[in-house]
Amino acid sequence: MNPVTYTLQGPVAVLTMNNPPVNGLGHALRSGIVTALDSALADPAVTAVVLTGGEQLFSGGADVREFGTPKSSMSPNLPDVIRALENASKPVVAAIAGHALGGGLELALGCHFRVARKDATLGLPEVKLGLLPGAGGTQRLPRAIGVEAALQMIVSGTPQKAATFAGTDLLDSVVDSDVVAAAVALAQQVVADKRTLRRLRDVKLPTAGADAFLQFARNSVKAAAKGMPAPLACMEAVADSVTQPFDEGLKRERAAFFALMSTPESRAARHVFAAERAAGKLPDVPSDTPLRPIAQVGVIGAGTMGGGITMNFLNAGLPVVLLETSQEALDRGLGTIRRNYENSAKRGKLTAEQVEQRMGLITPTLDYAAFKTVDLVIEAVFEQMDVKEKVFRQLDAVCKPGAILASNTSYLDINKIASFTSRPQDVLGLHFFSPANVMKLLEIVRGEKTAKDVMATALALGKKIRKISVVSGVCDGFIGNRMVARYGAAANALVVAGASPQQIDKAMERFGVAMGPFRMGDLAGLDIGWATRKRKAAEAGVPHEPTVADKLCELGRFGQKTGAGWYRYAPGVRDALPDPVVDELLAQYRAERGITPRKISDEEVVQRCIFALVNEGARILEEGIAVRASDVDLVYLNGYGFPAHRGGPLCYANEMGLFNVVRTLRDFAAEPGAFDWWQPAPLLLKLAEEGRTFA
Structure with a gap:
């Protein structure tokens, strides 16, 4: 040519x-x-x-x-x-x-x-x-x-x-x-x-x-x-x-x-540019795969998450059937959506007519039968498998053949959820991040039986609602929450060893993250991780050994929503204030375990938190949970506030040199009583030995 x-x-x-x-x-x-x-x-x-x-x-x-x-x-x-x-x-x-x-x-x-x-x-x-x-x-x-x-x-x-x-x-x-x-x-x-x-x-x-x-x-x-x-x-x-x-x-x-x-910042930005264009491509799903038509969407749950998910589709001009269990909850959810749009109108981003047009696309309902005509339904209900089971059995009974059934679960097994239906090929995870109408990331979780045209349709829909979509395989927490659990564990280990939550948060924020791990935990809600740790211990058949965060939860300190977590919060103010109660709890926790607190440098804080992310990202990649290394970076950049100028955890590891990352991880793993997850991932070892990078 x-x-x-x-x-x-x-x-x-x-x-x-x-x-x-x-x-x-x-x-x-x-x-x-x-x-x-x-x-x-x-x-x-x-x-x-x-x-x-x-x-x-x-x-x-x-x-x-x-x-x-x-x-x-x-x-x-x-x-x-x-x-x-x-x-x-x-x-x-x-x-x-x-x-x-x-x-x-x-x-x-x-x-x-x-x-x-x-x-x-x-x-x-x-x-x-x-x-x-x-x-x-x-x-x-x-x-x-x-x-x-x-x-x-x-x-x-x-x-x-x-x-x-x-x-x-x-x-x-x-x-x-x-x-x-x-x-x-x-x-x-x-x-x-x-x-x-x-x-x-x-x-x-x-x-x-x-x-x-x-x-x-x-x-x-x-x-x-x-x-x-x-x-x-x-x-x-x-x-x-x-x-x-x-x-x-x-x-x-x-x-x-x-x-x-030649700057690392430009290399990072170009890496992200290429990553965003690669993320929507799956090796086994041809680009010309026929898509299932999505003309109407169903959403279960009108709370914070369900309402935010609903707004994504309204913004794209797609009508939504919104289901709640009570009229009071439904009215409350509709009121929140309207207030969000009216606030946008006050800022000049929408006209009053556009507000009414979007609200007019919602069909509120208390009856699952209203989902008979939808092409896609997304549940945003409690993170409990028995609750998910009830929902998906009802969806299987009322939704038309070919309708896509999606869960917004953050952790739970999509394959098990799919088994509650007679059509596992139509089931997948669509994990939105809160607030769902603002956050750009969408994790599309592919079950072992999810059909290729369902994946292609989900990826196309992600573009339509202006999300950065990343495909994940099935594991506990998928890509993002599985990594953040390891990041949080590293931060918790540092605070037990002698660092304060404030020091760790400030060190990570100077590194460039949007919010340090303890402030982030308070914002998200400490009870979420608490419930997950108890669930995983029960599934493994072992006693639950409380972490410091769990001890806080036992005191009713769940974070901002209860006015106290790692920090305390004055009514109506989001400023994170140091709390002597936390200092006392930490001192007691260390004393009970015979731990003498030591001085920890900010450099060590950053290394442990970030290299924990890198090591878990390598395992995720090795297991095939993520399709490519750049997908891991996109998840952490767009879902967890990783600094854009560093290109994501695995891009940052490339800049540091994988040999250096492995050497540091080995030092951490060799410490007395070290967690086994500090051992370098086999893929990371292989790449370092061969002088290669995640790219």
Whole structure:
């Protein structure tokens, strides 16, 4: 396939990029553009050139398939291509439809004129990959739309519709349709009018008042950077567009781009980018697997979780049959959903009409018979197997053939739940994270008999409701809660050994987690883990040995909801306050076990907590519970507040070096009385010995 199609429309050469799926600017396409441009410039019959991707798409930017390969930097590189367009002796017009993102927009900025369909999306999202635009975007965009608007666009990485830029030097024309025809017409008009070829590089930016604005912007960007170097690098590059000659600005931009490429933060961001695109793919489920239609959804339970799950589907325009056991509980749940939407309306995110439209999609009911017409039903009831059994036996009796039956369980065995029905092939887990209408993660739990089309449908539905979906196999706690249990155990062991909850939380928060393990436990509710530990001991037929957290629960301290857990909480305030009661309980717990508290460094806190996660993640991967290492990272990034700039636990372990991780784990495992789970996972040992990574 020719990466660039060359056609003539009268005296105008139309160069159409053709590199599916997003016209990624790989080496073949870059070479094709320059070759086609040279042909047009050499043909005396050609008076102007239009560069386009057709009526569907301009370019999504760099070809991610070439990341990390020699082709990504082979000549002509993107700056070479843009220089050729900019220095062309004949008018070059960009015809933009669909997306012009990253290098795609930089390519258009190198043309003399630009026409866009009004619904086209334009943006420079490189900051989200830990980078900055590296082909002149930070120098040309400020000259097209002004420094302030360009800075906001580049630092946020948020794309905008073409209609936003009507009347700026970014776009010469914004049209409703037929963007290629409009570009050809503009090219002919430019020739007829003998217009000067306009190069953005020649635009002079005003300097009056620039220093004060740039310093204000630096302070704002620094405050919002959250451990990522890219936003500040973007800031300085845009500042160069004002303070430096154009070519010097280009030189500095390119140097900053390559410097960022080598940072662990950028490697982490690129890892996450690739992970999100891989997560929805299962090796044994073809991409063309037919999907089951989902036109109506049922939800059991109108409490915090059930209400949040319901809102996901309402937001996507899907009607929901919402079941509760009493009218009082149903009314309370409906009231909470309405208040959530009305609060969104007060913040300007919804109109009053949209609130009513979404509420109108709910069919409240107290009767399971209302589920006869639903295509998918999700239960959000108590985490007890006998309760789940009653629910799924009723669903099996009333739901139509082919309806998907899903559990929102956080821990329980999906295979056992499926066995309560006559259709285990239709059963899976859809584990939402609380608050379900806010949290991005959705764990899709695949039972041993779950049908492939059910998995394909669930993954497609996850996209529709804008979740990051990760597939997990069946085990206690699946990927996320199984790992967090080990993380919590490591934190509990540290507090028994001598650290305070406050020290551990502060050390982990300095590392970058959204919330330390003890504050997180108080927020989630300590009674959840307590119940799980008692259940697992009963299933194993052994006495339950209470942890410190269990001792707190025995005192009725379940966390924020009871006003006390690891911390105490004043009424109506979520501030976590140290509590002498916890100090006394810890001292007593240590004394009963003959433990002399020792001084523990923050570095040891981080190592033990994070390496416990890494080791359990390796076991999850080895057992086939997770399809790929990057899926494990996505779960912890999107469900548990792991710092994005570190890319997830397994990505972080790669950066640390698996040899070093194994060596540290062995030290922990060799300590007197050490838990057996400190022993390095076999997969981790194998990768370290072979000098490989989780990637």
